[in-house]
Amino acid sequence: MLIRWGRLQPTIWAVITLLATVTAADAAGDAAAKPSEFILLAQIALLIAVGRGLGELMQRIGQPSVIGELLAGLLLGPSLFGWLWPSAHSVVFPPSGEQKALIDGIAQFGILLLLLLTGMDTDLKLVRKVGRAAATISVAGIAVPFVCGFTLGEFLPDSLLPHPEARLIASLFLGTALSISSVKIVAVVVREMNFMRRNVGQIIVASAIIDDTIGWIIIAVIFSLASRGTLDVVSVAQALFGTLVFLAVSFTIGRRLVFRLIRWANDNLVSSAAVITVILLLMSVMAMITHLIGVHTVLGAFIAGVLVGESPILTRQIDERLRGLISSLFMPVFFGLAGLAADLTVLRDPQLLLLTAALILIASIGKFGGAFVGGALGGLTRPESYALASGMNARGSTEVIIATIGLSMGVLSQTMFSMIVTMAILTTMAMPPMLRSALARLPLGKDEKERLEREEVEQRGFVANLERLLLAVDESNNAKFAAHVVGLLAGGRGLPITVLHVGANAKLQEKNRADEESPEAAVINAAEASARASAEADGGRDDNVDVISRAREETAAEAIAEEARKGFDLLVVGIDAVAGPDGGFDRRIDELTSGFDGPLAIAAAKGVHEREPTANARKILVPVSGSNVSRRGAEVAIALARLSAEPLQVVYVSTTRDKGARRSSPSMSLAPEEAILKDIAATAARYDINVATRLRASTAPEVAILQEITASRADLVVVGVDRIQGDSLNFGSVAAAVLGKSKASVLLVSDGDVRPKT
Known part of the structure; x- marks a missing residue:
């Protein structure tokens, strides 16, 4: 009983919030007669409370939280609240244009922030890693549903189009809407199933990224067409040329500029929110640039997100703050308003209900079939293609954003918008169980396991x-x-x-x-x-x-x-x-x-590096002992050895402190010393670096290291060391001896923890 109460609590609180809001809004008297700050705050509070409450409930049953936020809008809109209690609905959500404009402004800015977040989740390195297979899959996964959606648009009744004379633009828009997938929903389920690093998981996410990117570019061009009202070849060419120039500049000069601005804000500004301010300004400027070149602002926000996400110094704290702001405020408001704009009562008409079912069927068959064929052409097995097709069919938040843009552009009618929102909800809810079932059946191959x-x-x-x-x-x-x-x-x-x-x-x-x-x-x-x-x-x-x-x-x-x-x-x-x-x-x-x-590294140039400091070390030596700090030194040595002419010299030395150290290598059935050397050699082999190993376990570590420097004629020795607590910097007697007596250059690498002096 307690579990049921816990699950129902979000819904109960949402109902209490709704009743309180209606009562307060009604008590405000003439608040609905003119633009009211009180009504705006009440709307935001209600959308956040109900949206986040239902989002929590959806997550508990294995569905994305965005479904709860959409359902919140549907419940608060004419589909339920406005149908059951019209007078109260008109008080909380008055039909006056001035009042609607207030919260619509927040929602429009929310679209840009959601596209910023989508761009930040876009991993271009992943796309490049599996680019060929993902590109093949994306082409088929976009082309097939696009043709299906375009064909459906050509045969839609005139009553479903706000401007039947501009049917071509509506058909292009519908084709794009049916061909796109939701990266966010797909990535969440793939990550939840621990498949993000599996081959098929990477291909699924990369394909969704390419779908999204191409979709937003097409939407931007269609917006340019819709704003002109006719299909003008010159205007299309201008929009395409402007888009290509914008993308080219963004990913060359723009990438460097974004990195430097974020770095400058992080390094020079005192405020903790300075980097977030710069990110929001970058998003706004790039959105305005795309507007000026005649395409939709969402493209600028999306590309800004991609560049911000690639920034090498975007700290986890800054990333979480920005995501928290968007997730807690703008997502429930935007998706709640999308649900409010949809009126599912129109589906009481049998003809519209059949058309909605046909829309869902065409969208699902087109996307599933296109992705499945693309997977086969891309070299995937049948089970992998099935998993891919299951994941790509989720429309989620992306579809709702596109539908909202189409409604604001006048390409979609209110009824068509409601049908598309219904399709987005149902395909998104169907995807997680289908994808989980498909991924659970995929075996792990030998190469993939390695x-x-x-x-x-x-x-x-x-x-x-x-x-x-x-x-x-x-x-x-x-x-x-x-x-x-x-x-x-x-x-x-x-x-x-x-x-x-x-x-x-x-x-x-x-x-x-x-x-x-x-x-x-x-x-x-x-x-x-x-x-x-x-x-x-x-x-x-x-x-x-x-x-x-x-x-x-x-x-x-x-x-x-x-x-x-x-x-x-x-x-x-x-x-x-x-x-x-x-x-x-x-x-x-x-x-x-x-x-x-x-972590610290102290460099001491000796030998060849005293005469030529930037010369690549011909031979690098690293002592290891099984401790974490020696492992850290080995990793640094491996990174430096990529340009070395000779094999990396790895010598095992023993220390009193390292005896009994916990070892997790799978090769620990061998003698401990040999297992440690084999583990380091295996790590180096992953980077195509040859290794020569030696055992000097019976000699004092500092003596063993110095003898090995002489015997191997090393140019550089990399030593992982502990930082010992005290009044001055101290890495211990072994490090001091090597630093003082080595004829080769020395690099001492310490961890960030200070070990008490013993």
């Missing part, structure tokens, strides 16, 4: 989760070496690098005055060159390299502490003096790192 295991390991990795790198340098050769290391780490994934110049001592400043190139520029150039080389080695684009230089008026330690609050994942320090007189670190390194609590 890929999933590899990706799961990478997701837990340190390097794979880096997003922003902070480089603190002076004007020394060691600074250039540190910049070279950072560039290699960042280039493959296009990570942004912030270079913070912390000054140099007087001797270095005097030496550098004779140089033709400024020391600051030399460091930046070193980082950029290495990042481009790394990107090319990974088969990526070298134009994704993003390095900026910052000079602060505060002291170096204060500047780093200030930067640390902006969300950096790794601080790399490269200054002239590394080791101190007492065997620890130089006093300046202590000062620089005192305000940074995250």
Whole structure:
């Protein structure tokens, strides 16, 4: 009984809210006679309360929350509330144009925000990853239902068209509406079934993304046609040309500009909501640009969302705040109003009911059949094609947005709008159980299993989760070496690098005055060159390299502490003096790192890197012991070894602390030492990096590492170290010994946790 009460609570509260709103609105007297702020607030409160309440109820029974928000509008509109209690409905939702314009303005802005959110969920990397199969599926999945929808539009009775003389535009619009899928609904179900990383799951989501993108472009062009009223070849060409130019500029100059604006807001503005403000401004400006070139504003908002979603420094906190605002306010208001605009009482007419059933049947057969055929042409098996077709048939929120645009453009009549909303609700509710059933029957192949295991390991990795790198340098050769290391780490994934110049001592400043190139520029150039080389080695684009230089008026330690609050994942320090007189670190390194609590890397250029700081290390050595910190060092070494000429040297060393360390490798049936080496070798093999392994378990770790440096003739040794709690920076005796006695360059990589001194 308690469970039933818990599930009914949202509905009961919605009914109480409705009655309270009607009573208060009625008590307002003449509020319905003129535009009223009270009525507006009452409408928003009612739509949020009922929409979110029913959305919660839908989620509890395995349906998307948007269905509850649509049903809230249907229940509050002429389909139920207005039919059962017309006088109360006219009080809460007065028919006057002035009052409707108030909440319609919020809904119109809500459309742009929903398209912004849709764009942010659009993963272009996923599309590129499975592009060929997804493109084939999308072409068939769009073409077949488009032809069905266009044909249906040509045979619709004139009574269902607001402008029968413009039937061509209505047919084009209906064809587009029937061919599109809801990325959001599809992605939610695929993710819920843990299929997002499966081959078929990626193809389903990528196909939905392509469908959405093409659909919004077509809608934008149709809007241009509708605004002119006739099919003019010149106007169509202008709309298409303007759209193509807009897309080209957006994904070249626009992408860089969006990244820099978000980065500038994050780094320079004090307010916590500054980045959200910039995102909303970007969305508004791009929406206005598409309006000026003669296409719909939704295209600008959608592309803005795509660019914002690709920003490398869009923090989780900012993303969640923006989504929270849209989900809690604008979604229930917009979809509630869409439900209010639909009048399902018209379906009491048997002819209209049959037409609605035909619309749903044609839409489902067209989309299901087109996607199924596309899956077969794209190389999918029959079960995979069935799963794909099941997922692509959901129209969801996307269909409602399109229908609302069509209604506002005058392409759809009120009755046709109600029919399309009904189709969107029924196809969306049918999709989750169909897709869950189809996905549950798909077996896991050997190759796919190996890929999933590899990706799961990478997701837990340190390097794979880096997003922003902070480089603190002076004007020394060691600074250039540190910049070279950072560039290699960042280039493959296009990570942004912030270079913070912390000054140099007087001797270095005097030496550098004779140089033709400024020391600051030399460091930046070193980082950029290495990042481009790394990107090319990974088969990526070298134009994704993003390095900026910052000079602060505060002291170096204060500047780093200030930067640390902006969300950096790794601080790399490269200054002239590394080791101190007492065997620890130089006093300046202590000062620089005192305000940074995250992972650190201290670079010390020796040997070949003293003479040529940006030279690629010919041989890289990494000691491992089975601990998390040694694993982190191995990941960094693997990332740096992509441009190395020789195999990566991995040596096992034992430490007292690492004995009994928890090991999760599947190869632990071997001797622990051999299993650890095999695990690192397997990780390196995923990146096509050869590995040479050695066991030195019976020797003191610092001695073993130094002996192996000499024996292997390594140019660089990467050591994963613990950060020990104390008054000064301390990585332990092993790190101090290697740093002081190694003839090869040293990179010490620590985690962000401070271990108590033992």
